[in-house]
Amino acid sequence: MPTKLINPMNETPVRVSAPPARLRSLQGKTVGLLDISKTGGNLFLDRLEHLLRERHHVSNVVRTMKPTFAKPAPTAIIEQLRSLDAVVEALAD
């Protein structure tokens, strides 16, 4: 007879949402740059902003920062980024 076990793993239903369509070009788009507030993140994002503006001709770059890298981004920051065409997150030190 097979042994029955109570499943101890996470079985919480998850809502899956489809990712938005990939951008064909960055030209004229608004791009968000999220600094998670780790040391050196600004160096990376400064350079990226420069490249986005000079090479890819984005119309605008929105810079924002998490108050601490140790916690998920507050809702206000996610809401700020929600309407943009693309977002880049600087994750590491």
Add this chain to the structure above:
Amino acid sequence: MLLVFFETDCPTCRLAVPYLNKLARGARVIGISQDDDAATKQFTEQLATAFPVQRDPGLALSRRFDLKFVPSLFLLDHDGRVLLSNFGFDKSVLNQIADQLRCAPVADEFDGAPQSKPGCMSRHLEPKADGEFGPALGIGSTRGLLASVVEVSDGEDAFEYCFRAFGDALPVIPPTPERVARMLGGAAVDRTEVIARVPPCYGEATIEKIAANAVMAGCVPEMMRVLLPLVRAVCDERLNIHGVQATTHFAAPLVIINGPIRKELGFACRQNVFSNVARANSTLGRALQLILLNIGGARPEGIDMSTLGNPGKFSYCIAENEEANPWEPFHVERGFPAEQSTMTLFAAEAPHGVSEHTARTPKQVLQSISYALATVWTYRACLGSEAVVVLSPEHARTIHRAGWSKRQALEFLFENTGVPVRAYEDAPDAEGSQLVSKYKEILIRGERCYQKFRAPESIRILVAGGTAGKFSAVIGSWAAGPRGSEMVTYPI
């Protein structure tokens, strides 16, 4: 009368419902949903709202009350005048409203929910985007699903199956329905009750799932009375287990047990307190880790990206040796009566041993410990971390015998733990060096130093271990404070 505006997918609104249900037992509460019929119906069913809920078509009422966020609470008098209003979730405000409505307090400090939590923007102020709001998740529902039943085929060894599918890289006891039922102890509990949602994947820790993991860890059924509040405590937002589980740092939650429960369930607090000495310590710590792993989803091969890890991720649970502690026990210092059992959680590195067998005065013993304290996080980084000092009974006795209080010992450690200014001179790029402008310069035995810790309270002293051996331990924290992890103590 209390008017409550909410959105069905706002986690803070969902958090507030059980408290509003309690208020509704003694007073008139009316819920106003900003969402459509289907979402509202699902919300009221999932959360078992005990008060009438109406919709706000066109959000006209929301505009009239001019709310900015949900949940928004308006306490009205008989003429409809607003006596009190509040946005978001706040336990003290809920208790204040209960008081005004002549109800008993509804929000307990230690029920696992935060003291306060900001809400979401009111629907009528949200930017419109077609199809942006999908159906609400069950976040905040107090009931989860029954666990599924897994069948292990005849030819397969159940222990081998569990080892592969559910384990912490060590064998576990298969959680058969009979064993899980024994763990639940025949108590009249609803096994689908959600005790907490465990980060980082926010899996629903139902009583049944907690019991199944407790079986696997080898707990005795009596341990459930510790494990259920422990799951609530570990998910307390102040501890920030989300960050602890996802960081590349060494941190793992250390469980510290105090009070009579130590004897009732056999928690060891003497020799080998950090190791393999007692079933209670080992299995409680392991059950917690299995829950974080299996329900929270912080798998070491994926989501948990700790660079080097921590042996405490198998099990990390100690009890204080209150009998050998010449001062008040740790939980009394944390504000609990001595006869109240408690658990304290700390995002901890592994213990760092300090040997001091020859010093005979409190100052010399504590100086030796302060050198280890100065290395917490990394030598040159000050102010960002905290530490627990586990004094061995012999060291505690040396300090106490000279007439020192625990507070004096703490203040001595605070005033005498620092990093010499000269340590920064040749290392401008080193971790901690960039922040020296924020550090406080002090003199330690004539040498200019930066003070290591922010306040005496950044260091905690407890007494544990065997009565022979002048070894104490320093345990460093993860990123400390409201921007990282804060120590939490819960009653058992």
